Amino acid sequence: xxxxxxxxxxxxxxxxxxxxxxxxxxxxxxxxALLGRSGxxxxxxxxxxxxxxxxxxxxxRIGGRTVVSGRTGVPPERRRVSIVPQEGALFPHLTVxxxxxxxxxGRARAAARRRRExxxxxxxxxxxxxxxxxxxxxxxxxxxQRVAVARALAPEPDVVLLDEPFSALDAALRGxxxxxxxxxxKATGATGVLVTxxxxxxxxxxxxxxxxxxxxxxxxxxPARLYREPADLETAQFVGEAVLLPAAVEGGVAxxxxxxxxxxxxxxxxxxxxxxxxxxxxxxxxxxxxxxxxTVDAVTFHGHDATVQLSVPGGTDDPVRVLCRTQxxxxxxxxxxxxxxxxxxxxxxxxGAS
Amino acid sequence: xxxxxxxxxxxxxxxVYLLVRTAEAGWPTVAGILLRDRTPxxxxxxxxLAVAVTASTVVIGVALAWLTTRTDxxxxxxxAVVAALPLAVPSFVAAYTWVSVLPQVSGFSGTWLVLxxxxxxxxFLPVAAALRSTDPALEEVARSLGRTAARTSLAVTARLARxxxxxxxxxxxxxxxxxxxxxxLMRYDVFTRVIHxxxxxxxxxxxxxxxxxxxxxxxxxxxVGETRSRGRAEYARIGSGAARTAHAIRLGRATPVALAxxxxxAAVSLGYPTAVLAYWVSQGRSAGVDWAELGPAGxxxxxxxxxxxxxxTALAVPVGIxxxxxxxRGGRLLEHLTFAGHAVPGIVVAxxxxxxxxxxxxxxxxxxxxxxxxxxxxxxxxxxxxxxAAVSQSPRRLEEVARSLGRTxxxxxxxxxxxxxxxxxxxxxALVTLTxxxxxxxTLLLRPTGxxxxxxxxxxxxxxxxxxxxxxxxVVLVLLAAVPTVLxxxxxxxxxxxxxVEAAAPTALQEVGT
Numbered sequence: 059x060x061x062x063x064x065x066x067x068x069x070x071x072x073x074x075x076x077x078x079x080x081x082x083x084x085x086x087x088x089x090x091a092l093l094g095r096s097g098x099x100x101x102x103x104x105x106x107x108x109x110x111x112x113x114x115x116x117x118x119r120i121g122g123r124t125v126v127s128g129r130t131g132v133p134p135e136r137r138r139v140s141i142v143p144q145e146g147a148l149f150p151h152l153t154v155x156x157x158x159x160x161x162x163x164g165r166a167r168a169a170a171r172r173r174r175e176x177x178x179x180x181x182x183x184x185x186x187x188x189x190x191x192x193x194x195x196x197x198x199x200x201x202x203q204r205v206a207v208a209r210a211l212a213p214e215p216d217v218v219l220l221d222e223p224f225s226a227l228d229a230a231l232r233g234x235x236x237x238x239x240x241x242x243x244k245a246t247g248a249t250g251v252l253v254t255x256x257x258x259x260x261x262x263x264x265x266x267x268x269x270x271x272x273x274x275x276x277x278x279x280x281p282a283r284l285y286r287e288p289a290d291l292e293t294a295q296f297v298g299e300a301v302l303l304p305a306a307v308e309g310g311v312a313x314x315x316x317x318x319x320x321x322x323x324x325x326x327x328x329x330x331x332x333x334x335x336x337x338x339x340x341x342x343x344x345x346x347x348x349x350x351x352x353t354v355d356a357v358t359f360h361g362h363d364a365t366v367q368l369s370v371p372g373g374t375d376d377p378v379r380v381l382c383r384t385q386x387x388x389x390x391x392x393x394x395x396x397x398x399x400x401x402x403x404x405x406x407x408x409x410g411a412s
Numbered sequence: 413x414x415x416x417x418x419x420x421x422x423x424x425x426x427x428v429y430l431l432v433r434t435a436e437a438g439w440p441t442v443a444g445i446l447l448r449d450r451t452p453x454x455x456x457x458x459x460x461l462a463v464a465v466t467a468s469t470v471v472i473g474v475a476l477a478w479l480t481t482r483t484d485x486x487x488x489x490x491x492a493v494v495a496a497l498p499l500a501v502p503s504f505v506a507a508y509t510w511v512s513v514l515p516q517v518s519g520f521s522g523t524w525l526v527l528x529x530x531x532x533x534x535x536f537l538p539v540a541a542a543l544r545s546t547d548p549a550l551e552e553v554a555r556s557l558g559r560t561a562a563r564t565s566l567a568v569t570a571r572l573a574r575x576x577x578x579x580x581x582x583x584x585x586x587x588x589x590x591x592x593x594x595x596x597l598m599r600y601d602v603f604t605r606v607i608h609x610x611x612x613x614x615x616x617x618x619x620x621x622x623x624x625x626x627x628x629x630x631x632x633x634x635x636v637g638e639t640r641s642r643g644r645a646e647y648a649r650i651g652s653g654a655a656r657t658a659h660a661i662r663l664g665r666a667t668p669v670a671l672a673x674x675x676x677x678a679a680v681s682l683g684y685p686t687a688v689l690a691y692w693v694s695q696g697r698s699a700g701v702d703w704a705e706l707g708p709a710g711x712x713x714x715x716x717x718x719x720x721x722x723x724x725t726a727l728a729v730p731v732g733i734x735x736x737x738x739x740x741r742g743g744r745l746l747e748h749l750t751f752a753g754h755a756v757p758g759i760v761v762a763x764x765x766x767x768x769x770x771x772x773x774x775x776x777x778x779x780x781x782x783x784x785x786x787x788x789x790x791x792x793x794x795x796x797x798x799x800x801a802a803v804s805q806s807p808r809r810l811e812e813v814a815r816s817l818g819r820t821x822x823x824x825x826x827x828x829x830x831x832x833x834x835x836x837x838x839x840x841x842a843l844v845t846l847t848x849x850x851x852x853x854x855t856l857l858l859r860p861t862g863x864x865x866x867x868x869x870x871x872x873x874x875x876x877x878x879x880x881x882x883x884x885x886x887v888v889l890v891l892l893a894a895v896p897t898v899l900x901x902x903x904x905x906x907x908x909x910x911x912x913v914e915a916a917a918p919t920a921l922q923e924v925g926t
Contacts, residue, residue, distance in 0.1 A: 110812050134815035135823075141816045147809040151831055160827075161817030213818055 059086040060121040060138075060216030060249045062107070067116030067126075069102055076102045078273035079116070084266060086121070089243055089250035090278075091260035093297070094270035100253045103270070104219050107251070108141050109134030120216050140210035141219045145226060146202040148194035154181070154205050155190035161213035180208040183242050200231045207239050211246050218243060220252040224259065236263050257297045261285060269293050285337075287322050291406045294335040301341070301380045305334040305405060312405055315370050315378040316341075316350050320402040332407040338365060341382035342398045343389065349398035352380070354389045364388055368397065415730035420749040422727060423789055426756045426764035427628055433621035445622045450606075455626065458589055458602045461523060462634075465588040466581050468528040472677055473535025474570075474577055479670055481543040484660040486667065491674050492540060493898065496533050498681040499843075500894035502850035503530035504593025505870065505886045506681075509688035511597050512879040522598040529681035530594075531587050535580035538801075542576035579797055585634050586793075589627065590757040592853045597874075603627045604757045608853075611763065624760045631756075635748055689887055696880030705869065710888050713865040716780065716855075717848035720787025725841045728792045732799020732837075733829065747800065750792050761789050762857035769858075783858040787848050794847065795840035802836025803829060849892055866892070 062084040069077040076099045084090040092100040105111040107118055109131055118126035120139065125132040140161065148157050158177045163169070181187055184204040194202060203223050210218050223239070224232045240263050243250045254260050260267045261281040268278040269289075277289035288294035291302070305312040305319075308329045312319045319334060343366070352368040363385045369377035382397065389395050434442055445451065479485045480492040498506075507526045510517045517525065592604040607620045607627075663670055728750070735747040756764075765786050769777035776782045806829060814824045830837070852867045859868060866889040873882035 108812070108816055110815070133820075134812070135818045135820055137816070139816055141813060143809050143813060145809075147807065147813050149810060149814075149828065160814065160819075163818070209813075209817070215816075 060247075061086045061119075062090075062217050062249050062251065063117075063119040064103070064107070065117040065119075067103065067106060067118065068114045069099075069106055069111065070114055076273055077106070077113070077116075080270075080273065080275055082268055082275055082278065084249055084251060086249055087244075087247050088265040089240060089252060089263065090266040090268060091252045091254055091264035092268050092270050093254060093257060093260040095255055095296075098270045099273040100270045101221060104141070104221055104251065104253050107217070108139050108219055109137050138213070138216040139219060140213060140215040140217075141221065142203070142206045142210045142223045144222045146194075146199075146206040146223075148197075148202055148205055148209070150194055152194075153190065154186070154192050154194065154197070157194065157205055158190075158208045158212050160209060163213070176212065177208075180212055181205075183211070183245060184208045185238055200227055200235055203227065203235060204238070207242060211242060211248065214246065215248055217249045217251065220250060222253050222255070225254070225256070232259075239263075261297065267297075269296065287404060288335065291333065291335065294404060294406070299338050299381065300335040301338060302333045302335055303378060303380070304331075306331050307405055312403065315372045316380065316397055316399055319399050321405050322402045328407075330407050332405055334403045334405050336380070336399055336403050338381040338383040340400050340403070341368075341380060342400055343382060343384060343386070343395045344398050346394075346396050349396040352395055352397045353377075354391050354393045354395060355379070357388050357391060359388065368395070370397065415727075416734045416746050419727035419731050419792065420746045422785070423750040423792055425768065426761045426789060427625075429764035429767055430621045430625050430628070430756075430760065433618060434625060437618040437622075441618060442622050445619050446626070451623070451626070454601065454603060454606060454623070455630070457520075457600070458627070459630070461520065461527070461595075461600070461602055462585045462588040464524050465527045465531065466585045468524070469532040469535050469584045470577060470581050472528070472532040473580060474539050474573065476532070476536050476674065476677065477539035477543055477573070479674060481540050482661055483663050483670070484667075485663060485670055485674070491678075494678050494682065495536050495540075495674070496897055497894065498530055499533045499537075499846055500890050500897045501530060501682070501685050502593070502852075502867070502889060503527060503587075503591055504597060504852060505689075505850075505889065506530050506685050507594045507597040508870075508874050508879070508882065508886065509685040512692065512874075513688050518598045519600050523595050523600045523602075525680075526594050526598065527588050527591060529677070531584045532677075532681070534583040534587070535577055538576035538580045539573045542573045575801075579801070582634065583794070583797075586631055589631055589634075592757055592759055593871075604759065607757065608759055611759070617763070620760070620763075624756060628756055632748070685890075689883055689890070692880050692883035693887060696883050705864070706884060706888060709864045709866050709869050709885065710892060712863050713849055713867070713889070714892065716783060716787070716865065717845045719780065719784045720791065720848040721841050721844040723784050723788035724791040724844050725795045725837065727788055728795035728840065729799055729830075729837065731792070732796045732833075733803050733825075735796065735800045736803035747796060750796050756789075757853070758786075758790055758851060759853035759857070761786050762854040765789075765854075765858060778858070779860050783855065783860065786854040786858050787844075787851065790851065790854060791844040791847055794844050795837065798836040798840030798843070799833055802833035805836075806832035846897060849889065 062082070064080055064082040067077050067080040068075070078099075080099065080103055082090070082092075082103070092103065094100045102111060106113050106126065109125070112129060112131060113126050115128055116126065117124060117128075118131075120137065123132075125137050125139075148154075149160065152160065155174075155177050158180055159173050162173050162176060177190060178187075181190060184207050186201060186204050186208070189197070189201070194205070197205065206223070207218075207220075220239070224235060227235065236259065252260070252264060261284070264281060266278060267281050267284050268275045269284070270276070271292070277284060277293055279287070284293075285297055288297060294300045295302075303314045303316060305314045307313075307321065310321060312321055312334050314334055316336075319336075321334075350370055352370045354366060354368055356367040358365045358367075363383055366382045366384060366389065368380050368382060370380060372378045380397070476491075476495045480488045480495060485491060503526055506529065507522075510522060510526060589602075590604060592608060595602045595605045596608065603623060603626070607623050610623070611617060611620045731746055731750050734743045737743070765782055766777075769782050773782065810828055810832070811824050814828045815821070819827060849865075850867060852871055855865050856868055856871065859865065866885045870882050870885040870889065873879075873885065
């Protein structure tokens with residue numbers, strides 16, 4: 059099995075600490091996404107796991123084998139960790155088939171047929187059956203990435219690292235490629251780690267999303283859970299759109315300008331003041347009489363749905379602005395509607411309050 | 413690291429000899445030689461020549477490179493081949509064609525003329541390779557940001573071509589400082605000629621050794637300056653996106669002017685020497701060509717040239733890789749040490765090895781190994797530059813991927829780094845073969861007893877004013893040297909054949925001149 063465990067990993071470049079005690083646990087065969095803004099340390103973590111950078115302290119284990127321990131590490135070629143770099147980095151002097159075969163063992167003639175078959179199978183797996191004889195320069199960007207994935211999977215690695223492999227591709231291509239790469243990874247059973255700054259990408263393809271900030275993993279969870287129950291305010295805003303409302307918590311419910319809302323983990327929340335994060339799709343426009351009254355400020359139509367900006371009277375304060383995502387009939391700007399919040403929300407205590 | 417250190421040690425051998433010589437002489441003697449009033453004048457003359465030749469070769473080389481790679485100049489591929497061909501005309505052969513017909517062309521202007529038109533390909537070839545393989549997206553971005561085509565060329569293209577141009581200019585400057593044949597024939601007193609005179613004129617070799625050390629100091633200063641200007645820019649492009657060919661810039665009404673300029677360069681550097689050689693060959697017809705001597709001389713020239721190039725390449729590859737991958741103090745120092753070896757004039761390297769051979773290597777003295785060693789010392793830097801440029805062009809990302817796919821560091825070196833550097837290394841090898849064929853002073857002094865190369869025969873005949881008798885050797889020498897030159901330009905003219913390699917290493921894989 060090939061579970062990836064990262065324990066308290068530290069790495070500095072000069073006086074800049076890039077990894078400050080990174081922890082990560084990816085179950086065998088799962089695909090994890092490292093999600094974070096550029097400079098947060100996610101790529102450095104990838105390079106330490108691959109063996110291209112030396113850690114300062116901490117530990118990395120793959121399937122129980124220790125590959126990094128403090129400042130010492132197993133050389134990259136013996137880690138059984140392969141990588142799909144951002145721009146593919148295919149060997150320009152080799153054909154597609156030779157690229158894929160690069161990591162396959164055996165130079166003997168007897169091995170040649172097996173190698174050919176393996177290359178053919180892998181190319182078919184990534185959806186590129188008949189291009190083995192082409193040179194990398196003859197491929198489109200998406201094809202190059204597919205070849206890079208096939209090449210990474212060829213030696214049957216324990217872990218495949220994907221360093222923003224889709225970021226250079228256009229959106230239409232990205233979606234299909236993502237799905238195919240995920241399927242290919244699953245087919246081979248390799249544990250995958252995908253670095254990305256695109257929250258939608260992370261949430262849609264990963265089994266586990268680890269949010270990285272300032273060199274530490276601030277939260278690692280399944281995508282749906284991460285989205286619903288972000289660990290802190292910043293994460294709530296980073297993994298999706300969030301409407302933040304002032305709230306006062308008492309008795310397991312939050313009083314907010316849009317009404318009294320149920321809380322996630324309500325049992326654990328103490329009384330106090332702070333903010334709740336509400337996802338735009340949790341707001342529903344309903345018939346008058348229920349919920350709170352709000353005024354429509356603007357409507358943006360997206361095709362599959364629409365976002366409606368509304369303001370809710372905030373009592374003595376300024377009106378509170380909220381965002382509602384809807385698939386129903388669109389209200390006119392200036393109209394009065396009633397708003398309801400469906401489902402529990404996350405509460406974040408104000409700094410200093412308890 | 414160890415092979416690179418060995419290479420640097422070999423390169424340093426002549427300088428060490430010079431230092432030993434000078435130390436044996438004692439400080440008062442050395443000071444006396446340095447303070448003679450002709451020494452400063454000598455420095456001034458040599459520097460003037462080097463600066464003038466370098467400036468004119470950069471202008472000609474860059475202009476030709478730009479015209480033949482980035483414009484719609486009619487017949488630009490053919491012109492690109494023609495522009496590289498002067499490499500096949502040894503500078504002292506060119507000098508001979510001027511002296512033998514127009515004796516009034518001499519002194520500074522004669523030396524400058526001959527050296528400029530013999531050495532501009534050292535700038536032209538690497539710049540053309542760099543221009544041909546730079547990512548057109550960079551230029552397109554500049555255009556889209558509101559630059560005109562001409563300003564784009566200046567701002568972006570010139571920037572990208574600069575490392576290649578400075579590397580080529582360094583070679584030209586070193587060539588101008590250490591060339592012996594041309595100033596000798598032109599009777600212009602620069603370091604090499606004065607050193608040679610003082611070597612042959614007296615038994616006391618100390619003045620020559622001291623003057624050689626001054627010359628080495630000059631060339632080291634130039635090399636350090638070049639490295640400073642090279643800066644930290646690494647042009648390695650991560651990724652393997654297909655490199656497209658840039659759109660040609662329309663010359664329009666400037667076409668006739670451009671054609672005339674290109675034709676003029678070809679006429680001076682190729683047309684004139686060819687015509688004069690043809691004239692002397694036809695003059696010498698009646699005397700008859702001595703085929704019995706021409707054949708063996710041609711064979712031995714080729715043989716020692718290949719051996720010399722192989723030795724130089726073997727020594728240069730580790731230094732080039734080290735300089736590219738560890739551009740820190742150690743790597744640069746070793747690279748500079750090998751350049752210092754190149755900067756010592758051939759005659760000094762030869763005499764240093766005579767000294768070394770007589771004292772320490774009697775069995776190989778006046779045999780092929782010592783001559784090959786001299787060639788290796790003299791021409792190693794040419795390959796070091798090619799290797800460094802080629803290796804620094806291959807993205808490190810590729811090496812990392814290879815490691816993660818199970819290759820050991822040695823395997824990565826063999827299957828990725830060296831493989832990607834191969835065109836650069838091969839170009840360096842070809843260039844050195846070509847240069848060794850033209851080499852004169854070291855061959856004169858170190859050739860095995862009884863062996864004649866084309867260059868030494870040519871020198872002997874010219875020395876006694878037998879211009880017609882010298883002509884056949886000059887012609888064969890030119891033809892022999894033309895072979896690697898044409899191969900070099902074919903690689904240059906058909907980038908599609910190496911397109912895949914260039915995709916990942918667009919700037920200077922074939923930076924041949926360095």
